[in-house]
Amino acid sequence: MDIKRSLVLLFSSYGCFLFGQEKTIDTIYVFDNQMNRVKLFHPVKTISAEEAGKNSSNLSELLRFQSQVYIKENGRGAVSSPSFRGTTAQQTAFVWNGININSNFLGQGDINNIALFGYDQIGIKAGGGSVIYGSGAIGGSIHLNNTLDFNKGFHGSLFSEAASFNTYNNFVKGSYSNDKFTFKVSGNHSISKNDYQVEVDKRKTYSNDNGQYYNTNINIATAYKIAPHHQISWISEFFNGQQHYPVHFGDLENKTKYETQNTRSLLSWDWSTIKFSNSFKTAYTEENFQYFGNINGAETSGGVGKNYILKNDFNYFLNSKWNVNIIGEFQINKGNGAGSSGIGNINRSAGSIAGLLRYFPTKDLRFEAGIKKDFVEDISSPVLLSFSGKWDIVKWYDVEFNFSRNFRAPSFNDLYWAQGGNMNLKPETSYQFELRNHFKIGDFKLSVTPYYMNIRDMIRWLRTPAGYYGASNTNRVETYGLESQLEFEKKLGKHILKSNLGYSYTKSTDLDIQKKLMYVPLHKFIGNIDYQYDFVKVYVQGMFNGLTYTDSNETKSDALDPYFVMNAGVSTTFFKNYTLGFKINNILNETYYTMLSYPLPKRNYSLTLNINF
Numbered sequence: 001m002d003i004k005r006s007l008v009l010l011f012s013s014y015g016c017f018l019f020g021q022e023k024t025i026d027t028i029y030v031f032d033n034q035m036n037r038v039k040l041f042h043p044v045k046t047i048s049a050e051e052a053g054k055n056s057s058n059l060s061e062l063l064r065f066q067s068q069v070y071i072k073e074n075g076r077g078a079v080s081s082p083s084f085r086g087t088t089a090q091q092t093a094f095v096w097n098g099i100n101i102n103s104n105f106l107g108q109g110d111i112n113n114i115a116l117f118g119y120d121q122i123g124i125k126a127g128g129g130s131v132i133y134g135s136g137a138i139g140g141s142i143h144l145n146n147t148l149d150f151n152k153g154f155h156g157s158l159f160s161e162a163a164s165f166n167t168y169n170n171f172v173k174g175s176y177s178n179d180k181f182t183f184k185v186s187g188n189h190s191i192s193k194n195d196y197q198v199e200v201d202k203r204k205t206y207s208n209d210n211g212q213y214y215n216t217n218i219n220i221a222t223a224y225k226i227a228p229h230h231q232i233s234w235i236s237e238f239f240n241g242q243q244h245y246p247v248h249f250g251d252l253e254n255k256t257k258y259e260t261q262n263t264r265s266l267l268s269w270d271w272s273t274i275k276f277s278n279s280f281k282t283a284y285t286e287e288n289f290q291y292f293g294n295i296n297g298a299e300t301s302g303g304v305g306k307n308y309i310l311k312n313d314f315n316y317f318l319n320s321k322w323n324v325n326i327i328g329e330f331q332i333n334k335g336n337g338a339g340s341s342g343i344g345n346i347n348r349s350a351g352s353i354a355g356l357l358r359y360f361p362t363k364d365l366r367f368e369a370g371i372k373k374d375f376v377e378d379i380s381s382p383v384l385l386s387f388s389g390k391w392d393i394v395k396w397y398d399v400e401f402n403f404s405r406n407f408r409a410p411s412f413n414d415l416y417w418a419q420g421g422n423m424n425l426k427p428e429t430s431y432q433f434e435l436r437n438h439f440k441i442g443d444f445k446l447s448v449t450p451y452y453m454n455i456r457d458m459i460r461w462l463r464t465p466a467g468y469y470g471a472s473n474t475n476r477v478e479t480y481g482l483e484s485q486l487e488f489e490k491k492l493g494k495h496i497l498k499s500n501l502g503y504s505y506t507k508s509t510d511l512d513i514q515k516k517l518m519y520v521p522l523h524k525f526i527g528n529i530d531y532q533y534d535f536v537k538v539y540v541q542g543m544f545n546g547l548t549y550t551d552s553n554e555t556k557s558d559a560l561d562p563y564f565v566m567n568a569g570v571s572t573t574f575f576k577n578y579t580l581g582f583k584i585n586n587i588l589n590e591t592y593y594t595m596l597s598y599p600l601p602k603r604n605y606s607l608t609l610n611i612n613f
């Protein structure tokens with residue numbers, strides 16, 4: 001697919017469609033073809049592979065220090081889930097190269113069973129996005145994206161890390177491309193004994209016994225230009241992992257573990273001309289998981305979930321001001337539970353049709369309106385809406401507004417769990433509005449975004465009169481707050497200074513009982529400062545979380561105390577292609593929790609080596 005002054009240039013030039021002379025340039029192919037369009041109307045924080053190396057323990061650590069998402073982690077490397085704007089993990093969509101990969105069973109993604117390495121970009125988008133990215137995109141979405149380059153020849157890299165608690169990370173990547181063909185392969189293996197200790201107080205020390213983990217991830221991607229306007233692309237990912245769950249009472253408590261094997265494969269045919277583009281995708285995703293109530297015993301419970309997906313994205317330019325985008329999708333979702341789940345063979349079909357109309361009256365003003373209808377077997381799904389706009393008012397100030405209606409379909413566990421599943425559940429729906437104010441003054445960029453969200457029919461597992469927990473539509477949740485970000489970048493000769501500071505205020509209330517939702521800190525602050533002189537780089541990270549309730553009754557005695565954690569690292573590049581780095585995590589030796597009873601490590605260290613060839 002020769003890149004002409006077409007789709008990408010259209011969006012990068014704010015809708016000024018150019019019918020000028022075609023020009024062939026080097027191509028960067030992005031599997032999530034909607035991402036460039038999304039960025040026109042919504043702020044998306046993009047974390048590069050290089051930035052990910054600063055928090056190389058796992059994806060949880062990366063999101064905790066480089067985004068305003070709250071991460072709840074049951075001990076380092078164990079079960080981990082995100083919270084966007086006061087919502088839960090079920091209201092967060094994980095999107096792999098444009099495909100929603102939330103679990104069929106849980107309706108969410110376990111962050112520590114998603115590899116950190118192997119993606120070229122990690123995108124973080126706060127706010128609703130169900131019109132484009134489907135069920136679960138209520139509070140926000142996390143995007144795991146791969147790219148392919150043409151005309152770049154051969155490149156390779158190796159990243160190796162040795163860290164505290166017998167932790168080792170190794171990642172290798174190789175790629176080759178010419179003007180018509182491109183191929184990329186990467187592999188990552190992480191393993192840790194994870195046996196850290198934390199002095200909780202003068203009388204008690206926590207030991208992360210039975211906390212070891214390992215995981216392996218392989219990515220393969222390729223593309224071929226079969227004709228001037230046609231390209232075939234394929235990408236696959238294979239993940240295998242094992243987590244042992246920490247115990248609190250040593251030999252008096254059964255040691256448990258969890259194993260998972262995930263497969264994702266995507267085949268795409270892209271057709272692009274000067275006036276339209278069409279991307280037809282077929283995908284297969286599979287999740288396998290097994291829980292062992294005793295690490296030396298038989299499997300206690302588990303499941304297999306399979307998804308077969310067809311998706312077509314048609315984009316047409318009526319003229320220089322109007323653009324039409326139609327997205328159709330059909331899925332077959334299958335599940336088969338094991339052991340105590342009581343879930344038998346399940347088959348559910350789902351489809352959707354979405355239309356987006358974009359209008360670019362001037363180069364400084366643009367609008368987008370979207371509508372979508374989902375068709376989920378045995379579930380009544382609402383009509384979804386979105387409306388967005390951006391106005392570059394003056395050189396130093398622009399404003400964006402976004403309104404959307406979003407939803408989440410009940411998961412297999414919500415519907416079919418042996419004791420507590422509810423076949424009569426309604427899908428969750430939400431209305432959200434945000435207004436982003438963006439200022440540019442010299443080398444500074446400041447964004448201030450107030451937002452409001454109302455969630456109806458939230459699915460909660462609550463105790464029933466019979467004593468067991470069951471799923472029901474009982475909660476109404478109202479969330480409002482403020483997100484702000486200050487960026488600075490300055491270059492003087494060989495000196496480069498960059499900083500990124502973020503603050504969020506979040507109030508999320510269960511309207512039925514007028515109490516705050518659990519695990520939603522009222523205040524969160526993150527800060528990242530980078531300094532480079534020639535071949536030496538230094539960085540400092542800081543994170544503050546305010547008081548965080550761990551139950552639905554605002555019990556202060558069980559709340560997580562506020563904490564401030566700081567990391568720092570230094571690296572030096574020699575012989576152009578070799579970089580040696582050293583990191584100190586939790587410099588202040590802070591005792592802190594993101595989940596009650598599971599403290600995260602105190603001061604720890606790592607040594608890294610990166611080779612490019």
